[in-house]
Every structure is written in structure tokens, then in C-alpha cells.
Amino acid sequence: xxxxxxxxRLAKAMGVPYVPVTANMxxxxxxxxxxxxxxxxxxxxxxxxxxxxxxxxxRYSRSRVMEEAERIRRMVQDALYDMLRTRRSVWFG
Numbered sequence: 001x002x003x004x005x006x007x008x009r010l011a012k013a014m015g016v017p018y019v020p021v022t023a024n025m026x027x028x029x030x031x032x033x034x035x036x037x038x039x040x041x042x043x044x045x046x047x048x049x050x051x052x053x054x055x056x057x058x059r060y061s062r063s064r065v066m067e068e069a070e071r072i073r074r075m076v077q078d079a080l081y082d083m084l085r086t087r088r089s090v091w092f093g
Contacts, residue, residue, distance in 0.1 A: 040092075044079050
């Protein structure tokens with residue numbers, strides 16, 4: 001739930017570090033604390049990542065680790081862009 005602002009006065013009165021004020025509180029009043037806005041999440045599971053380590057090598061070189069990390073980051077980013085292209089709407093998934 002996006003926080004519009006934090007209420008320091010209310011937090012001090014309740015004895016907590018902060019009290020978030022959300023859009024639901026403006027729409028539903030005090031009931032807004034208990035009623036979240038619906039959210040739709042889609043999860044895509046990508047294929048597993050395998051690393052080929054020679055049997056005589058104890059660990060990867062730093063450059064190999066950085067290359068593999070960049071390849072994985074690119075795979076995840078491409079999957080996100082693909083999901084965004086096929087999304088119908090921000091509100092309805």
C-alpha cells in the first residue's frame with residue numbers, strides 16, 4: 001500500500017515509531033487500516049541457472065562471477081519487459 005505521508009502526532013500518541021497514512025484511509029476512514037486495495041501479482045519462473053565448474057577448480061574467477069551475474073540480470077529484465085508488453089492494464093493486470 002503506498003504511503004502518502006507519515007503522521008508523527010498519531011505515532012507519538014500511540015507510542016509507535018510512525019503511523020503511515022494511505023489512500024485507503026481517505027477513502028474508507030478508519031476502516032481503511034483493515035481494508036487493503038486489491039492488487040494483482042503475476043510471477044514468472046525462469047529456467048534454472050547452472051554453472052559449469054571444472055572439477056579441478058575450487059571457485060570461479062571474479063570476472064566470471066560478474067559475467068554470470070550480468071547474464072542473469074539481463075534474463076530477469078527481459079522477462080519483466082516481456083510481461084509488461086503483454087499486460088493489458090496497470091489496474092486490471
